[in-house]
Amino acid sequence: EKGGWDSFMDKEIHEEPAAVQRTLFGRLDEDGNINLDEVHIDEHDFKAVDKIIVIGCGTASYAGMVAKYAIEHWVRIPVEVELAHEFRYRDPILTPRTLVVAISQSGETMDTLMALRHAREQGSKVLAICNTQGASIPRESDAVLYTHAGPEVAVASTKAFVAQITAAYILGLYLAQLKGAVFRDEIHQTLDSLKAMPQKIQWVLDTQPPRVARAAEQLADANSFLFLGRHVGYPVALEGALKLKEIAYTFTEGFAAGELKHGPIALVDEGEPVVFIVPPERGRNILHAKVISGIEEVKARGAFIIAVAEEGDKDVERYADIIFWRPQCPTLMSPLVDVVPLQLLAMDMAKQKGYDVDKPRNLAKSVTVE
Ligand code: F6R
Numbered sequence: 001e002k003g004g005w006d007s008f009m010d011k012e013i014h015e016e017p018a019a020v021q022r023t024l025f026g027r028l029d030e031d032g033n034i035n036l037d038e039v040h041i042d043e044h045d046f047k048a049v050d051k052i053i054v055i056g057c058g059t060a061s062y063a064g065m066v067a068k069y070a071i072e073h074w075v076r077i078p079v080e081v082e083l084a085h086e087f088r089y090r091d092p093i094l095t096p097r098t099l100v101v102a103i104s105q106s107g108e109t110m111d112t113l114m115a116l117r118h119a120r121e122q123g124s125k126v127l128a129i130c131n132t133q134g135a136s137i138p139r140e141s142d143a144v145l146y147t148h149a150g151p152e153v154a155v156a157s158t159k160a161f162v163a164q165i166t167a168a169y170i171l172g173l174y175l176a177q178l179k180g181a182v183f184r185d186e187i188h189q190t191l192d193s194l195k196a197m198p199q200k201i202q203w204v205l206d207t208q209p210p211r212v213a214r215a216a217e218q219l220a221d222a223n224s225f226l227f228l229g230r231h232v233g234y235p236v237a238l239e240g241a242l243k244l245k246e247i248a249y250t251f252t253e254g255f256a257a258g259e260l261k262h263g264p265i266a267l268v269d270e271g272e273p274v275v276f277i278v279p280p281e282r283g284r285n286i287l288h289a290k291v292i293s294g295i296e297e298v299k300a301r302g303a304f305i306i307a308v309a310e311e312g313d314k315d316v317e318r319y320a321d322i323i324f325w326r327p328q329c330p331t332l333m334s335p336l337v338d339v340v341p342l343q344l345l346a347m348d349m350a351k352q353k354g355y356d357v358d359k360p361r362n363l364a365k366s367v368t369v370e
Contacts, residue, residue: 007351008358009154009247013343014205017198019159020336022148023166024194032188034174039143041125046178049099050077053092053124055084055115056103057367058242059157060164064103065235066335067168073332074176074190084115085370094122101168102128105152105160106366107135114370116141129167131160145171154358155365156246158343161239162201162336169194169332193329197336200327204340208324212341215306215322216348219273226267226274227254227342228294230287233277236308236335240275240342247360248349257294270302277338278309278316280331287331288315295319308338 005011029035052071054064061083068079082092084102088111094100100119104112107130116126116137128141131149138144147163173190176182219225225244229237234256241254255264257276268274276295279287292315299305299319307313307320316323324341326334350357 007154007347009156009158009343009347010357012152012154012159013340013347015150016159016162016340017202017205019147019149019163020166020201021198022150023163024170026148027170028191032191034170034177034187034191036145036170036174039127039145041127041143043178045125046099046175048097049175050097052077052079052099052101053087053094053119054079054081054101054103054168055087055112055119057084057109057111059161059239060103060105060109060112062235062239062242063161063164063168064101065238066165066232067172069232070169070332071172071175074172075179075181084109084112088115088118092119094119094124096123096125098124100124100126101171102126102137102141103130103164103168104128104135104137105131105147105157105164107132107137108366108368109137110368110370113137113140127171129164129171131163153365155360155363156243156343156346156357161339165335166194166197190332193333197329197333200329200333200337201340203327204325204337208341209344211322211324212344213348215324216345216352218322219304219306219349220352222250222273224251224253224272226264226272227252227277228257228260228274228291229254229277230257230291231279232332232335233257233279233291233338236277236338236342237275239339240277240346243343243346244349246363247346247355247357248353249355249361250349257291260294260297265297265301268298268301268303272298272303273306274298274303275306275342276308276320278307278313280310280328280334281313281315282310282328285331292316292319308341
């Protein structure tokens with residue numbers, strides 16, 4: 001059932017183009033507009049939404065963090081993202097105009113389920129983004145947007161993550177369309193960029209694995225890794241750090257690159273591997289220059305730089321010891337490709353150490369206790 005792959009994780013990473021494609025295509029009508037008839041929330045209720053709170057745990061919460069950047073930009077309403085277990089026990093402010101989006105691959109995560117029950121008790125509507133048909137979380141929600149990633153067997157979540165981002169983007173663009181917050185042309189352009197992503201992920205899968213494998217060999221003895229990113233690269237850094245600790249049992253920390261000088265740079269010592277998610281360079285992306293200056297700072301302290309960057313990025317070529325390339329794409333789409341080499345890196349490092357990548361120690365695929 002691994003279809004020729006030596007682990008489910010490997011197979012599932014390679015299913016990412018299809019996961020995005022399947023999650024996207026059923027939701028576009030012939031004119032290229034988003035059709036969410038499947039979501040049983042009244043248009044009036046949707047239009048009245050004045051705040052979104054995304055809840056989830058682990059990888060699902062990072063997909064929510066990515067979505068925050070996009071949805072706030074498109075819809076111009078505040079989006080909060082919170083770990084479900086923290087949200088549940090802190091008396092959050094919820095009204096009938098708050099839309100709570102519960103993201104869960106399994107649909108059985110007890111922390112997320114308890115949080116959504118609490119939100120509904122307070123009168124808010126809950127929309128689930130879920131990969132498992134008929135699971136508890138979609139059953140107890142007001143509406144559901146399924147991710148069509150297909151069953152995910154490996155404990156470490158991979159294809160579900162890209163499908164969750166895709167589904168959340170569809171939701172955001174739908175709200176933008178409904179609220180007239182963004183011009184139709186811009187929505188169509190953004191959808192075109194999204195439609196191009198399966199091919200771009202495929203490019204990464206076709207070209208980058210040998211680089212990642214070499215990197216895993218070179219880094220086999222490293223005791224700890226830092227992961228840094230800004231904007232949507234920040235949750236990608238957190239996800240990269242989570243993957244590596246989950247399956248390779250390596251001590252990792254992910255943080256916002258802007259935080260470096262506020263503390264974490266003290267950790268940087270000769271040879272410390274530091275992974276940077278470098279935003280696209282095209283146009284006047286001010287964040288690109290800021291991330292590059294972060295790279296310079298840690299390089300000057302002897303760090304070993306691993307970068308995920310846009311093909312042909314000359315600044316990155318100057319400083320990085322290892323580069324995983326991404327094809328050109330808009331910044332908001334970049335998480336869909338940038339996470340791929342980080343998933344592969346975690347997998348390769350775990351395999352090198354002889355660990356079972358599909359069944360890491362101490363972890364279960366779905367966490368059904370609080
Ligand atoms: C990471 C991972 C966990 C899950 C988290 C939420 O690889 O597997 O962090 O993402 O337990 O699980 P779901 O999405 O099933 O609610």
